[in-house]
Amino acid sequence: MTEAIQLIECPRDAWQGRNDFIPTAKKIEYLQALLRVGFHTIDAGSFVSPKAVPQMADTEDILTALDLSDTDSKLLVILANERGAEQAESFPYLGYWGYPLSVSETFQQRNTKQTIQEGMEMAKRLAERANRSCAELVVYISMGFGNPYGEPYHEDQVLALANQLTKMGVETISLADTVGLANPAQIGQLVRSCRSEFPHVNWGVHLHAHPSGQKQKIAAAYEAGCRRFDGALGGYGGCPFAEDELVGNIDTRSIIQYLHEAGQSVSLNQSALTEAGLLANAIFA
Numbered sequence: 001m002t003e004a005i006q007l008i009e010c011p012r013d014a015w016q017g018r019n020d021f022i023p024t025a026k027k028i029e030y031l032q033a034l035l036r037v038g039f040h041t042i043d044a045g046s047f048v049s050p051k052a053v054p055q056m057a058d059t060e061d062i063l064t065a066l067d068l069s070d071t072d073s074k075l076l077v078i079l080a081n082e083r084g085a086e087q088a089e090s091f092p093y094l095g096y097w098g099y100p101l102s103v104s105e106t107f108q109q110r111n112t113k114q115t116i117q118e119g120m121e122m123a124k125r126l127a128e129r130a131n132r133s134c135a136e137l138v139v140y141i142s143m144g145f146g147n148p149y150g151e152p153y154h155e156d157q158v159l160a161l162a163n164q165l166t167k168m169g170v171e172t173i174s175l176a177d178t179v180g181l182a183n184p185a186q187i188g189q190l191v192r193s194c195r196s197e198f199p200h201v202n203w204g205v206h207l208h209a210h211p212s213g214q215k216q217k218i219a220a221a222y223e224a225g226c227r228r229f230d231g232a233l234g235g236y237g238g239c240p241f242a243e244d245e246l247v248g249n250i251d252t253r254s255i256i257q258y259l260h261e262a263g264q265s266v267s268l269n270q271s272a273l274t275e276a277g278l279l280a281n282a283i284f285a
Helices: 011-015 024-035 059-065 082-088 105-112 116-132 155-167 184-197 211-223 252-261 270-284
Strands: 006-009 041-047 074-079 096-102 136-142 172-177 202-207 228-231
Touching (some): 024 059, 024 270, 105 136, 155 172, 172 184, 202 211, 252 270
Parallel strands (some): 136 172
């Protein structure tokens, strides 16, 4: 696994749970600002049912309008099924397709209307289609640190899913603390176990936390060897299918600050980052 830092900015996760529809023009303006910052990847939207996630109904319009002529950032979209893959195939410049596969049967049904086994079969088909489209499938292991539904959980369940995913050629897997249940010790333990069992995988974390607990969670993942971090400027967002009260994303600026304190080089356009942060506050606050 590469040791270079990969910062994944997730505006899609920041705005998907909002009840008020953010105008398409505002989303485009914000994404263009993010493209100037220098993030490794931007999670820019999702191809899912507009009835399920109305905020994402304009993803095709947004992607069509983006100017990618002056950025090195790659784009990622979330898919839940092969209909979403068909839409993604219309945008050959997408670097990544993201697919959520849960440890929790309850959440897999709520999120994608599939069983875990059906989800695994879907992941295989999506990986094959992504490869044909010169994209890479990123699998998010949702509820990767536990769930609020009272279902049994053990890290071995995560490792078992990862084992199947690696056999189908998935090379990037992100551990998602979907509702912010994980504590730092658990994050560190799971990241270490995953990296030990599957050292060739590019392991990431997609963590949710209240502001007071962000630094400890970031540190736990980093010290365990994780170098791929999802975040959202301002810490906005959360999964609308998880709990009634959303737990926000890790604030990207908290990740950047921690990495600097850890002596890790992070090359970003600071003025563009400031501009994007102001836009985020105006859109999401």
